[in-house]
Amino acid sequence: MALMKKKKERETKIPDAGMSDIVFLLLLFFLVSTTIDVDTGIGLTLPEYQENIENTVPLSADRLAALLVNENGDVLLNKKVIAIPQIKETLKLRIREKIDLPKNKKLVVSVKTDRKTNYNLYIQALDQVKGAYFETREEYAMSTYGAELNDLDADVQDDIRKNKIPMIISIAEPEKI
Amino acid sequence: MKFEKKRAASKQEIPTSSMPDIIFMLLLFFMVATTMKEFDVLVTYKLPEAEAIEKIENKRLVSYVWVGNDERIQINDNLVDMKEIGEIMYARRVAIPNVIVSFRVDKGSDMGIVLDIQQELRKVDARRINYSTLLKQ
Numbered sequence: 066m067a068l069m070k071k072k073k074e075r076e077t078k079i080p081d082a083g084m085s086d087i088v089f090l091l092l093l094f095f096l097v098s099t100t101i102d103v104d105t106g107i108g109l110t111l112p113e114y115q116e117n118i119e120n121t122v123p124l125s126a127d128r129l130a131a132l133l134v135n136e137n138g139d140v141l142l143n144k145k146v147i148a149i150p151q152i153k154e155t156l157k158l159r160i161r162e163k164i165d166l167p168k169n170k171k172l173v174v175s176v177k178t179d180r181k182t183n184y185n186l187y188i189q190a191l192d193q194v195k196g197a198y199f200e201t202r203e204e205y206a207m208s209t210y211g212a213e214l215n216d217l218d219a220d221v222q223d224d225i226r227k228n229k230i231p232m233i234i235s236i237a238e239p240e241k242i
Numbered sequence: 243m244k245f246e247k248k249r250a251a252s253k254q255e256i257p258t259s260s261m262p263d264i265i266f267m268l269l270l271f272f273m274v275a276t277t278m279k280e281f282d283v284l285v286t287y288k289l290p291e292a293e294a295i296e297k298i299e300n301k302r303l304v305s306y307v308w309v310g311n312d313e314r315i316q317i318n319d320n321l322v323d324m325k326e327i328g329e330i331m332y333a334r335r336v337a338i339p340n341v342i343v344s345f346r347v348d349k350g351s352d353m354g355i356v357l358d359i360q361q362e363l364r365k366v367d368a369r370r371i372n373y374s375t376l377l378k379q
Binding site for chain 2: 081091095096098099106107110187191192196198236239
C-alpha cells in the first residue's frame, strides 16, 4: 500500500500591498516626463536642386499662380496686389475650374519671397494656399459625394487628393545675390 | 441614556485589490504615449501660427532644425554653421531616406536664413520639409 504523505497546507502569499505604491511611483515618473506634443506644421516638398535655371521650361501662364510676398508684407498674386486673407478665395476659384482637367494641366502655385520678408508673413501666405486646397477638396467631396472628405472610402479620398485636386506648391528659385 | 451608533451588518471595506490593475493601465497609457524629451534647445524661438496644418504621423522620420530669434541655427544638440548643414543633413538622409526636416523657426526671422537652409537641403536632396506651426486659436 502506497503511503501518501499528507501535504501540509501552508498559506503562501506574496505580499502585494506595496505594489500599488510602486506602480504609483512609476506612473508619476511617466506623468512628469511625458510631453504629449504632436508635431503640427505645414508640409512641403522642395523642388529638386537645379544647377542652372536656364535649362528649365517655364510653365504656361494659365497653370501658374505666382505668389510673391515682398519685404514690406505686400502680396502679389499674378502681378496683382492683394491682401494675405484674400489669397484663399482667389486661389479657390482657380483650383476649382481645373478639377476636371488632366493632371498635367492642374494649377501650380509658386511661392516666392524676398530675403527680408518676415517668416511669419510667409507662413501666413502658405497657410492661405494650403487652406484653399483643403477647402476646395472638402467642397468637392460635399458636392459630389455628399459627405465629408474623411468619411469617404480610402480610394475615393486618394482619387480626390491625387487626381482631382492635387496640391502642387512650388518654392520659387531664390534670387542670386 | 447611552447612544450607540448603528452599524450596518455588511462589510465596510472598499475593495482595493484591483487598484494596481487600474494604475497599471494608466501607467501603460503613459508609457505608450510618452516621447522622452530628446533635445536641449539652445535657441529661443516662438513658432508662428497657422490654420491649415497637418500632423506629422511618423515621428521617427523627423529631423529638426531650429532657428532662434538671434539667427543662430541648431541641429540635434549643437549650434551649427550654415556651411555644415548640408553635410549633417546628407548623413541624416542616408540614414533615413525619407527624412522629414522640420523647421522650428522663430516667427520674427527673415526669410533669407530659411531660404539658405532650404537651398542647402535641396543640394543634398533632403526635400521633404515641414514648417512647424501652432494651431491658430
